[in-house]
Each structure stands twice: as structure tokens, then as C-alpha cells.
Amino acid sequence: MADLVSAEGRILEQILDATYEIWHEGLTRARYGRFYEAQLLTPWGAAHLSRWALVEGATVLASAKEYAFRGVLDGRTLEIVGIGAVFTQPMHRGRGYARQLIDAMVQRATVRGADLALLFSEIGADYYEQLGFSVVPTIERAVVVGTSNRHGAPAAMIRSGDDRDLEAIAAMDRVRADPFRFHLERDRGLVAYSIAKKRLLAGLGRPGVRELQFFVTEEGATAVAYVVMSAYQQVWTLEACGDRDPSGARVGAILQALIARQPAERPPIIRAWLPSGFSPPQLQLTASQPTRDVMMVRPLTAAAESARTLSLDDVLYWRADLF
Numbered sequence: 001m002a003d004l005v006s007a008e009g010r011i012l013e014q015i016l017d018a019t020y021e022i023w024h025e026g027l028t029r030a031r032y033g034r035f036y037e038a039q040l041l042t043p044w045g046a047a048h049l050s051r052w053a054l055v056e057g058a059t060v061l062a063s064a065k066e067y068a069f070r071g072v073l074d075g076r077t078l079e080i081v082g083i084g085a086v087f088t089q090p091m092h093r094g095r096g097y098a099r100q101l102i103d104a105m106v107q108r109a110t111v112r113g114a115d116l117a118l119l120f121s122e123i124g125a126d127y128y129e130q131l132g133f134s135v136v137p138t139i140e141r142a143v144v145v146g147t148s149n150r151h152g153a154p155a156a157m158i159r160s161g162d163d164r165d166l167e168a169i170a171a172m173d174r175v176r177a178d179p180f181r182f183h184l185e186r187d188r189g190l191v192a193y194s195i196a197k198k199r200l201l202a203g204l205g206r207p208g209v210r211e212l213q214f215f216v217t218e219e220g221a222t223a224v225a226y227v228v229m230s231a232y233q234q235v236w237t238l239e240a241c242g243d244r245d246p247s248g249a250r251v252g253a254i255l256q257a258l259i260a261r262q263p264a265e266r267p268p269i270i271r272a273w274l275p276s277g278f279s280p281p282q283l284q285l286t287a288s289q290p291t292r293d294v295m296m297v298r299p300l301t302a303a304a305e306s307a308r309t310l311s312l313d314d315v316l317y318w319r320a321d322l323f
Contacts, residue, residue: 004104007051014060019087031204038200044193054101062088062097070185081109083119084323116304120293133296137312142287143270145255161214165223166191172242181314194320217250225250238272239320252282275316
């Protein structure tokens with residue numbers, strides 16, 4: 001009889017050994033373990049992130065991460081269980097253990113008050129549709145940053161972001177998200193965690209391979225726009241951004257200034273999960289395609305049933321919060 005247990009100690013090491021090959025992100029095995037451990041040491045991670053395993057005795061059959069989010073659906077606050085990194089140990093595949101694991105995690109979350117299960121599938125939709133999940137359309141956009149007719153960087157005063165900016169960022173995110181049917185509540189803690197996670201990945205990797213860029217522009221002493229980007233070689237991923245100006249013009253100016261720092265280099269390729277209607281005047285959205293990771297939801301209470309009807313324009317979900 002298989003049991004659902006918290007993944008710690010030797011059980012966790014079995015999971016990390018098995019999952020390292022596909023999710024190592026360029027880290028060594030030791031640093032791959034440290035990356036997960038460090039996430040648990042952040043304030044948000046300590047309270048909202050855990051790992052679970054389906055086991056028989058001391059043998060791991062399947063495992064997954066669990067995230068506890070709060071979100072909004074059609075104006076109502078919901079408790080959300082995020083299920084990530086679903087993995088069946090190679091020697092135990094084909095016996096339905098991943099299904100057993102997910103069902104056990106969903107049942108546990110429902111008892112604890114969750115209204116909605118959320119996951120991102122790397123293997124397409126078919127498997128999880130059999131488990132009661134529905135696809136929520138999401139797209140990734142290619143972004144070209146326009147250059148000014150004047151040479152050099154635009155007249156935008158920017159600085160590195162830090163902890164003092166987190167409350168202002170959370171406030172900007174609330175305003176931006178309010179028109180959408182579905183979004184996470186990105187409070188100060190979640191914003192801090194999403195930035196820390198990207199910094200940890202960059203810091204634990206080989207020097208110079210990855211970089212996390214976090215910049216704000218301010219009025220007085222308060223941040224009024226921000227950009228969080230991951231840089232990998234010549235590809236920039238816009239993880240999250242915000243602007244008190246509905247047009248997003250200050251976000252565009254920040255991106256122009258960042259590119260102008262290295263005028264002799266070829267402009268980077270920029271990819272982003274931008275919410276519908278957000279198009280700063282300096283940016284040109286040149287192409288879009290479905291995201292590689294498919295967002296899927298499974299209502300657990302009547303309050304979340306309308307999640308099955310979400311369309312592309314109904315959802316605001318930043319790349320920074322992918323799990």
C-alpha cells in the first residue's frame with residue numbers, strides 16, 4: 001500500500017538524484033540540491049512550498065512539489081494548490097503512480113481548504129485532462145524594443161531594485177491584475193520569493209551564464225515602475241514588470257535604457273508573458289506562440305468551477321510565477 005509522505009532526508013535525496021538529469025538547469029548535482037533547499041529558507045518558501053512523495057516503505061514511487069497560493073477568480077478570493085515537478089521514478093513507470101500521487105495531493109489540499117488545483121504541464125494536455133484538468137490558454141510574445149531617434153539612453157532615471165520597493169511593486173501588480181478574471185495575489189512575500197528564486201539560480205550556476213536584472217524607476221522615494229528579467233546568453237526573459245502609468249511607458253523606457261548600456265552589441269532576443277492590453281509604446285510585439293508549459297486547472301469546490309471557462313484575455317500570469 002503506497003503512502004503520501006513529506007519528502008525529506010533520504011526520500012528527498014532519492015527524488016533529487018532522479019530528477020536532476022531533466023531539471024538541473026545547468027547546476028551541479030550538489031548545487032541542484034542547494035537550490036531547492038535555499039528556496040525553502042526564504043520566508044515565502046518556508047510557508048508555501050513543500051515536496052511530497054508516494055512511497056512504499058523507503059522506496060519512492062513518484063513525487064511532486066506543492067505550492068500554496070492565493071488567487072482571485074471572478075472577483076472572489078480562492079485558495080490554490082500548485083502542483084509542480086511531477087515525476088515518477090524510472091523503474092516504477094507505467095503503473096499509475098503519478099495519478100495516485102496527484103489524487104492524494106488534491107484530496108489533501110481540498111481537506112485543507114483549497115478551491116483550485118493549478119499546474120503547468122511540460123508533456124502537453126492529454127495526460128492531465130484524464131485527471132480532470134482543463135487547459136487555460138497562455139502565450140509567449142517576442143518583444144522588440146524600439147530605439148530612440150536620439151543617440152544614447154533615454155532620459156529615464158533608473159536604479160537597481162531592492163527590498164524597499166516590494167510593497168510598491170505589489171501595489172502596482174494589484175492594480176494591473178484587477179480587470180482580469182483570474183490572477184494570483186502577488187503580495188510582498190510572493191514578489192520577493194519570485195525574485196530570490198531567479199537570483200539563486202543565477203548565483204548557483206556557472207559564473208556569467210545567467211543574470212537576474214531587477215530595476216525600478218521612482219518618483220520621490222517610491223518605485224513607480226519596475227522590470228525583472230532573466231538574462232541567458234543573448235536571450236532576455238521578461239519575468240514580470242509593472243508601471244503606475246497604464247500605458248506602461250516607463251517599463252518601455254527602462255528596457256530602452258538597459259539595451260543602451262551596450263550599444264555595440266546585437267540587441268537581445270526578448271520573450272515575455274505579457275497580459276492582454278499591456279503594450280508600452282516603445283515595444284513592438286512581433287510574434288506570439290503558445291507557451292511551452294501548458295497552464296491547466298482543476299476546480300476543487302463550486303467556487304472555482306468557472307475556471308474551466310477562462311480564455312486567453314481573462315488571465316494575468318507572470319512568467320516569474322511559473323513553477
